[in-house]
Amino acid sequence: MRKADRHLLIRQIITEHTVRTQEELLQQLEVQGVSATQATISRDIRDLKIVKVPDESGQTKFVIFQGMQASEDEKEEEQRLIQMIEDVVTKVDRVQFMTLIHTVADNAPLLSAAIDEVTMPEKVCSLAGFDTVAVISRSDEDAETFYQFIRNHAVL
Incomplete structure (x- = not known):
């Protein structure tokens, strides 16, 4: 699977499911038929600007960082x-x-x-x-x- 397609799928998984760990994200990808290494997922998380934030129960979960896109301004x-x-x-x-x-x-x-x-x-x-x-x-x-x-x- 191409990197861009994997990134799109990761965004979809993070948006539609509560994902708390990289292992959970790897499992969700495998359910979708995508095999990836932990190192690849770590890079994808950084590239997609995915951060962990506390939910209502105080446990952390992955979300897409909602800040403004990087700019030269x-x-x-x-x-x-x-x-x-x-x-x-x-x-x-x-x-x-x-x-x-x-x-x-x-x-x-x-x-x-x-x-x-x-x-x-x-x-x-x-x-x-x-x-x-x-x-x-x-x-x-x-x-x-x-x-x-x-x-x-x-x-x-």
């Missing part, structure tokens, strides 16, 4: 970042020149990429783990400004 990139902050940030801490952003499980890499797309003088770079993004600033003052930006947009 800086304002649109910032709006996309703000939407993502609202959707996935669970906690924010600051330690000297670093801002630590905690996310819903498995969303840190996507948030880190969104942060890196936006030009902000307060940040040098970001590093992502599974559910935490570390943003490095040049000074404590820059880190405080960036920390306040995240706090102002996060739904904590």
